[in-house]
Amino acid sequence: DIVMAQTPLSLSVAPGQPASISCKSSQSLLHSDGKTYLYWYLQKPGQAPKLLIYEVSTRFFGVPDRFSGSGSGADFTLKISRVEAEDVGIYYCMQSIQHQTFGQGTRLDI
Amino acid sequence: QAQLVQSGAEVKKPGASVKISCKTSGFTFTLYAMHWVRQAPGQRLEWMGWINGGNGYTKYSQNFQDRVTMTRDTSASTGYMELSSLKSEDTAVYYCVREPLGPLGYCRSTNCPLDYWGQGTLVTVSS
Numbered sequence: 001d002i003v004m005a006q007t008p009l010s011l012s013v014a015p016g017q018p019a020s021i022s023c024k025s026s027q028s029l030l031h032s033d034g035k036t037y038l039y040w041y042l043q044k045p046g047q048a049p050k051l052l053i054y055e056v057s058t059r060f061f062g063v064p065d066r067f068s069g070s071g072s073g074a075d076f077t078l079k080i081s082r083v084e085a086e087d088v089g090i091y092y093c094m095q096s097i098q099h100q101t102f103g104q105g106t107r108l109d110i
Numbered sequence: 111q112a113q114l115v116q117s118g119a120e121v122k123k124p125g126a127s128v129k130i131s132c133k134t135s136g137f138t139f140t141l142y143a144m145h146w147v148r149q150a151p152g153q154r155l156e157w158m159g160w161i162n163g164g165n166g167y168t169k170y171s172q173n174f175q176d177r178v179t180m181t182r183d184t185s186a187s188t189g190y191m192e193l194s195s196l197k198s199e200d201t202a203v204y205y206c207v208r209e210p211l212g213p214l215g216y217c218r219s220t221n222c223p224l225d226y227w228g229q230g231t232l233v234t235v236s237s
Binding site for chain 2: 035048049050051054061076099100101105
């Protein structure tokens with residue numbers, strides 16, 4: 001199985017400040033079709049995860065543009081340009097090039 | 111708007127089976143796959159398998175291959191996940207999750223995101 005490793009596991013950020021989460025996979029997520037299947041989810045307290053970003057950098061419907069994804073191969077980053085109170089929760093990266101596996105999650109507090 | 115509504119919490123004894131339903135609305139069920147993902151306390155999200163809403167094809171994680179069965183009822187736009195031979199380690203929140211059978215709509219790939227999630231079903235396994 002592809003192992004996904006996130007860092008840090010937790011971070012505390014003041015409102016209006018930026019935040020960055022790293023996700024590294026045990027092998028490249030670049031598919032033979034030329035796309036890279038790396039996703040980001042946010043699980044707010046007491047809720048199911050919600051899709052933020054797919055294929056490394058495309059924001060899902062309704063996701064604010066303060067969220068951005070980048071990276072390639074096996075090294076990816078989620079950035080929040082200016083953290084807001086509603087961004088609190090656990091962020092997960094996920095790969096789907098070989099079934100689906102998730103990172104261990106990064107808890108964001110304000 | 112896509113909605114996935116799961117059945118309620120369950121308490122089971124070790125060795126028993128549990129069957130969870132996931133009723134969908136707001137989209138054409140047969141154009142999507144339904145995945146099942148679980149989250150045990152303090153553990154990362156774990157993918158269990160998926161079923162093609164159109165043709166019923168299933169693929170299970172090797173971790174659950176011998177104990178899980180995923181089915182669907184297209185007339186009811188509902189998917190089901192049954193897990194047998196329950197152990198205390200199966201105590202978790204179980205989620206159904208939709209995936210477009212791409213390319214479809216916003217997804218321009220054959221490998222689409224797990225986009226909308228059910229609210230989760232807590233299964234507690236305890237003697």
